[in-house]
Amino acid sequence: MDGTFSLLSWGDTGWSDDLFWGIVTTLKVSVSAYLIALVFGAVCAVGKQSSWRAVRFLAGIYTTVVRALPELLVILLLYFSIASGVERLVKALGLAGETFQVSPFWAAVVALAFVSGAFLAEVLRAAYLAVPLGQIEAGLALGMHRAQILLRIVAPQMIRHAIPGMGNLWLEMTKESAIISVLGAFNDLLYVGYRAAAGTRQYIFFYGLTAVLFLMITAVSVWAISRLERRFSRGYR
């Protein structure tokens, strides 16, 4: 047992520091991907309500197709196409020199966000529809601008309806970010666990530890989400 725990020392001989930075990387990827997914989701949710048929159609295609394909497949597809696509685009527009390169980190983050965005769009759309139409009409009757109605009437009420779904998707995101370990280009938590397990042949120990660390991320998130939920639904209970 002593031998196993010496594997956990901090520094070159042990894996504690690697695992710690693995958690940091996983959280960094999850947070950035989640924020970008919010943008994708919001744009798509607005698109689904659009009065233009073509926009509605495109938004529908995005959510249907992305939600029907395995995450691993979408991420592999996008990871390789985003980097080269954006590089070509930026160079063609003359925005950057020939040495310009998209970092693999952002390619992976955008790929993750693209997947999550499709699910977030549905959550946001449902939350928007949960706001009674009469309130929006009342806002219009008072002579508010559309932006004012969105900011003062719709958004505050949407948040309350959206938080459970958004919380679930955050939990999904922290777990989904483990998929990027398959790319082998990032030292995220699972990839560090994989290297540690393969390097020391202590598979149960290191994969078990990885699982426990992921559980800790989940447990803290669940706690934080329930706090947020309570805060945003005050006045309703």
Place this chain on the structure above:
Amino acid sequence: MEALARVLGFLPSLLAAMPLTLFLTVTGVVFGLLMGTVTAVAMVYGRRMTAWPAKAFTFAFRGTPLLVQLYLIYYGLGQVLPGTFIRHSFLWPYLRDGLWYAVFALSLNQAAYNAEVIRGAILAVPKGQIEAAMSVGMRPFTILRRITLPQALRLCLPVLTSDVIILLKSTSLASTITIMEMMGTARMLQRQSLLIFEPLIAAGLLYFAVVVVLTRVMTVVEYRLTLYRQPARPQQG
């Protein structure tokens, strides 16, 4: 046009891998439903000694990435099993194949998600019905078998349906533990043909087709199982 021809060229070998994907999905659904129901019953009706392990099981398997579970089961059992009696038993030829580890991991994962859904549905069955069953003298197990579970399972059918689709997509992760289902085959074709996108796009088309068919099938199943809820057909004549 050429690219399209290349995509179509990959379809036959991917189609040949589809039965394996479906096999993983079906076994996951069946075992997941069985274990999930048992776990849900343990969570709702169990005393502390049965409810607690059931809750720990669902928390652990819902709180960690499926990829970690796959690695833990595949590499972890691979580390332990050869040292036990199983090495010399009739099971060994099967256990050298990664497939059974994937079936095991996917079933456990699915069971954890199903358990939580079924638990909610059991609690949603009207109390009056259970009291009525008790008053006609049914024993607790009979009530469970004839009153509670049939209704609970019908109540949560829509959620179970979307879980089946999530499971189908998750089977793609089995490709990371050497299983040549559709995703594994697509990645092998990538390496053989040195094409990045075409095999993935071909696989994506097939996954999409399966999801569309599966959604249709589940709609029919749901309709047949909830005939009592459908509006009555207009009387003939």
